[in-house]
Each structure stands twice: as C-alpha cells, then as structure tokens.
Amino acid sequence: MINISFPDGAVRQYEAGVTAMDIAKSISEGLAKKVLAAGVNNQVWDASRPITTDSHLKLYTWNDAEGKNTFWHSSAHLMAEAIEAKFSGVKFWVGPPLDNGFYYDVDLGDKKITEEDLAELEKKMNELAKQNNVYIRTEKAKADAIAYFTEKGDEYKLDLLQNLEDGNITFYTQGNFTDLCRGPHIPHTGFIKAIKLTSIAGAFWKGDEKNKMLTRIYGITFPTQKELDDYLTMLEEAKKRDHRKIGKELSIFTTNEDVGQGLILWLPNGTIIIEELEKLAKETEAAAGYKRVVTPHLAKENMYLTSGHLPYYADSMFPPMEMDGEKYYLKPMNCPHHHKIFDAEPKSYRDLPYRIAEYGTCYRYEQSGELFGLMRVRCLHMNDAHIYCTKEQFAQEFKAVNAMYLKYFKIFGIDKYVMRLSLHNPEKLGQKYVNQPELWLETEQMVREVLIETGTPFVEVQDEAAFYGPKIDVQIFSVIGREFTLATNQVDFAQSRSFNLSFTNQNNEPEVPLIIHRAPLGTHERFIGFLLEHYAGNFPVWLAPLQVKVLPISDKFMDYATTVKTALQKAGVRVEIDERQEKIGKKIREAEISKVPYMLIVGEKEATENKISVRRHGKGDAGQLSIDEFVHNIAEEIKQRKAAE
C-alpha cells in the first residue's frame, strides 16, 4: 500500500500501481469523468499512469491550466492522426498546446493542404474522438527509438531524439497514431467533443528562417460544443475592436498603395488625437524638466557608423540615398541627432541631467510580412527623449521615467500590461549587441535594482535588449492577442563613448555621461492603435476627434443650434451640427455609431428655455442643462482629461 496525500492535507492509502483515474473514481464517478491529468509530486502525469510510491496528488480538470494544456496537447495528437489518415507519408515535427488551442508543424512533402481540407480533417477528428481511443504510454530505449524513426525515414523525430537522454524516451499511441512524446495526455479521445481547426500557416523549422518551412495547422478544441461556440463568439467580438476596423470606421487613418506599405496617412480625426497626445506629452515633459528640440529626418553615413546603427541595426534601416558622393540615411532613431545636440556646447555637471525631447519622425525598414495596421509601420512618430546624466543620477532619473509611464497609464486607464526587463544575449555580443560584457552586466543590474526598489512587478527576458543597452519594455497585447512593446525606457552605456560625449565633473575632469532613452507614449502609430482597441473607439472626451454633435429636432431650430455650437467653440470644444433633414432618431443613431461622446438635442423646448437636452454616448438621455452649465461641465471634463466612463 502507498500513501496518497491530497491538496487539502488528507492522506489515504491505495494499492501500489493505482492510477489517478482510479483514485478519482474512488471519490466520485462525476469527478472521474472530468479528470484530464494528474499532478503527481508537482509533475503533470497521465491520469492513467500507475503511481507506485507515496505521492502528493492533484487532479487536474478543464478548470486548471494543466488540464487545458493536456487536453490541447492530446488534441494536437488527434489532429495528427487525422492528418496521417488523410495524407500518407507526412512527417511531424512538434505539436504543443498554446494559450488558446494548439498547433502541429508538419512536413507534407509534395502535398498541399488547403482551407477546404480543414473541414474534412475536423470531420475525421470528430470521428476518431468518438472512438474513445485511449492514449497509451510506452517507454523505449533510445537505440530502439532511433531504429524506429530511421526505418520510418523521419529526420524530424530523429532530430528531437538527439537531445533526449536514454531511458526517458516515451511514446504515446492513440488509435492508429504513434508519436514520440513526453506527454502527458488525457485518458481517451472521447473527452474532445468540439473541434475547430482555425488556420494554416507556414513556420520555419526550429524557428530559423534558414531552415525549411513546415506547414503549421492551428486548432482549438473544447469538452463541450457550447464552449467552442462561446469562444468563436468571443473572437468575433474581439475582431470588432480591431484598431484597423475601428480606425477605418472612425476615419482615423488610411494607407495607400501609391504611398507605400507601412506608411500611415493620418486623417483629420486621427490628427486631432495626435495633437492631444502631443499636448499631454509636452506639458508633462516641460514639468519634468525636459527641453524640446527638433532634428532632421536624415543624416550622413558617418554618424550611423559612429552610433553603431550601421553595424548593429542596418537591417532595419532604409538603404542610403547618395548625394554629392555622400550617403544619407533616413533616421531609424533620434538618438544620434540628440547626441550631437548634447555635444554642441560644452557641458558641466551643473547642466546634468540634460533632458531633451522631440516627437521625432523615424523610418524603419520593417520586413513586409511584419507590418500590422498601426502597430507595426515603417514611418513612426516617437515620443522620444534622451536624458544625459551621471551614474549617481541614473537611478533617480530612471525611476522618474517609470513614474511618468504610470502617470500616463492612469490617465488612459491602462492596467493590462507586463513590465519586461529586456536583457542582452551574451552569445550575440559583437553581432546584435555592442561588445562590452562588463558594462552590460553592470547596467542590467542597475536597472534591475531600480525595478526591485520601486516594487514594480516585472519579468526578465534575455535577448530583447537594444543594441546599446538593457531596457524596460511595457508589453501590451492587441485584441487579436499579438504582443507589442508600447513604451520603453532604455539605458545606453555605449553611444556616449562612441560619440565621445563628456561633461566636466566637480573635479574639473572629463567624465562620460550615461544616457537614458525613453518613450513612455511609444509612437503615435502604436499608441493610437492600442488606444483604439483599448477604448473600442469610445474615446474619453478630451481625446475624441468630435466631442459634441448638436442635433436639431428640425431645421426650424438651426439658428438655436448655431448659438449652442458657437458657445461651445468659444470654450475650445470640438463641435458640429447635424444639418441634414433627417428625423431625430436617425441623427441620434448615426451620432451613436460614430461614437461622439455628447449629443445635444435642441428643439422647441430647449430653444425657448435656453437649454439643451444632453445625451451621453452609450448611455442615453442625460437630462437637460442650460448652455452655460453644459459648457462649463464639458470644459472641465476636457481640462482634467477625465477617463472614459
């Protein structure tokens, strides 16, 4: 007999060789029907795997991440079985679970899979799932496994085997499909009741673009049809918030083939948002002691050799323009220009921290396949600034920048983000990162300490630093789940040396400053793209391109509507009158659809009483106010940059 202890502290005795499934059954049949996997001494096991020693046991169901992962991993195997049944001779790479669903990378050889095939594969999967085939775990010696896949001619699984230790090699079989797999798996395929194969995509083998491209098939499965339906509905809802869709509906931006890929044309509505953001940034930066500068979009080759951009960043730069025997580059970042400004006049320690800010226009050659609406573009406007400071001043300056983020995030109500400490990769020193190993470690530690000291939760990620130093990135997710860096706060120990920047310290000696690169509002492009999704187009009043729409009941009240409009315009409010000969219901409907925060309905009643009837977007009738009251209220709401409700 062995002792099995449960999360609640209970300990019960079972025969050695008992499975988690047996134990679940001994508790209740209902529970047994839901168990997908087991946690045995903090390892995830098959619920059907015999337990032979005293153990801690957790039972995982669909409600646990471990349960879902196992479910989706098993679903990947089920899909593989269906693929093998339909396409003979395919080879499989890996099929892991994802946050939502799973994929399998396959080499289809000469064959091709199309969207139409997905429906057939789903059908086959459903058929196989209904057979309640159990997932059978077997162990093999490495030599046997190698022999097995050599005979099969499966170079992918042989490659996987290379990195596995002998004695731990497991296979799983369900129905007619056997795969090299660490597991674990759900008890049988019958748990999988609802299946949707979502897309086909190419994926480089091992994620290396030099390797062959495999076919990746994505899918998602659920224990019930309802959950699948809910998931698909949720996806549809998310698509409605997509900034590309809302951006078009609200006339925020457009693109044009003749202008070029990734080059955004900001329409008047989008430009209003840009100007409001710049106003906020300029106020905030002025208060924080930044000075503003303006620099050109171009610079000569030599500067980018000095800065390190050409050695480390050339792939992201547009090719040079030649003029009078000189090569000129469009700037991918503002920093080199700013360094020249720092260097334009001698600096003493009294001038530091020297903070210069610019809404700089940068051009980056992003590969065509990476462009994505406003989130990934080739011409971007950065909320940029550089702080030149001493080592002693660094922590305080860096903290002040972090505080600035948080202040902005509060204004915008941004609360779903991940702070990422982005570190270098020592293996890529000299290629992707400047070759100064000690300075990397030293500055990374400085940044880490600032984060710890301020109690900011963060994750550390290797190989995400800038070429000139470590950084903190604020990661956000688009509605369709893509991750982006929204804001960034970076240390640069490299460029001040390469540019020979110095200041005179208190001992009358030259000293090299540290540089902080920071962009709390990121770029206009990405920030507004994010905001469109964040607010689903329902901007707070201060940001809304049109803040008030006056809706006359009929054109008899056009004069009064004009009086109202004029009063608002005088207070700096963005206001229009709907002058069309339409019924009020239609005017309201269209104002609602265009997401104008305030609709003011004016007719007989209002005109005689010198009032307006207020309707708040998304909320409906908000009662009557005098013109003066309303003007005062909205002016205050705008001034305070009140959050969207």
Place this chain on the structure above:
RNA sequence: GCCGUUGUAGCUCAGUGGUAGAGCACUUCCUUGGUAAGGAAGAGGUCGUGAGUUCAAUUCUCAUCAACGGCUCCA
C-alpha cells in the same frame, strides 16, 4: 523576407469565359419629425495593376502591387 489566403461601387459583400449586382453611405425631391434607421428618384465600378491563353477575360494562366493569417524580425 518566407509559407498560405484574399483583392468587384466610399463601406460590407453577391456574381459570371460573352464588357457587372445588393444593402448601407452619397445627391436631389417630398417630409419638419422629440432620444438608435420616414418615403421616392438618381448618381457611382474599364471587377488591384501588367502581360499571356482565347473569336471574346472581371472570370483561366503567369508576373507584379497591396491587404489578411502565421513564421522570422522588432517601437
């Protein structure tokens, strides 16, 4: 850049080897209406672009441009 899909009116989308349709938007007229769509008429597209096959191409083929889903890469 790579793999795959797509490209028809301002928008959303039908459709066809014999030079195109719907709804909404737009224009005009009627209507002057009180909190999410009043009625009628009209205008609008050489079907992304270029070549090829064909008596004939928007439809088939190829190339190219762009968008979308991923991969790789990154604010």
